Amino acid sequence: MPALTILMRFLHILSAVTLVGGALAWRFGVIPALTSLSADTQGKVDRAIAASWRPFVFAAIAGLLVSGIYNFLNKTGLTPAYHAVIGVKFLLVLHVFAVMVLVCRPDNAKRARQLTGVAVSGVTIVILSAVLRWIMTV
Ligand code: HEM
Incomplete structure (x- = not known):
């Protein structure tokens, strides 16, 4: 069904852009900008950003899982090289999903370091x- 294939590809790309692009913007745009605020304001803004971005992170994870599994199950003629590369991709995806859930917790002193890891993966x-x-x- 071409419409469903296009919809799933759209969902996959939109969710990937939200999760990875959001992490890059947070790590290299928001966090450096926060240092110009007083410590008290920094803490408040930091918590507010984590709380407001959290639903987008969960929605992006759900979107990637649904569309990724759909994409994968609809592939035919997969070679050993494809399986090897997608295996490594899955491991990195697990890292990104788990760490992004931690990143969005309130009062997280390790947020910047965790976001750097997510950016690399x-x-x-x-x-x-x-x-x-x-x-x-x-
Ligand atoms: C952080 C999570 C993920 C990111 C950033 C990501 C990113 C991407 C991108 C950019 C593409 C290329 C899209 C295109 O050209 O149409 C893609 C394709 C694909 N993704 Fe993901 N993805 C993620 C998670 C997943 C998951 C969880 C699965 C499976 C359960 C998955 C399975 C696939 C498959 C099968 C393709 C098609 C590859 C091909 O062209 O043969 N992805 N992904």
Whole structure:
């Protein structure tokens, strides 16, 4: 069904952009900007951002799981190379999902370090996804 395939691809890309793009903007845009505020205000704004972004993180995780499983189950003719790359992608995805849930907790002193880890794994996942697409075309 082409409409469902397009919808799932749209959901996958939108969710990936939200989760990984959100983490990059938070780590390299928001956190450095917070340092210009007083310690008290910094804490309040930091907690408010985590609380308001949390539903988007959960929605993006759900969107990636539904669309990713749909995409995967609809692939045919998968090679050993494809399985190897997607296996590594799954491990990094688990890291990103688990750490983003922790990142959104209130009063989290490790937020910046955790977001750096998500940024590295998230960008690597996007590279691996491009490799998967290339493997399917050769
Ligand atoms: C942080 C989480 C994830 C990110 C950032 C991500 C990112 C991406 C991106 C950018 C693409 C390429 C989209 C396209 O060209 O149409 C893609 C494709 C794909 N993703 Fe994900 N993804 C994530 C999680 C998942 C999960 C959880 C699954 C499976 C359960 C999954 C399975 C797939 C599959 C099967 C493809 C198609 C690859 C191909 O072209 O053969 N992804 N992903």
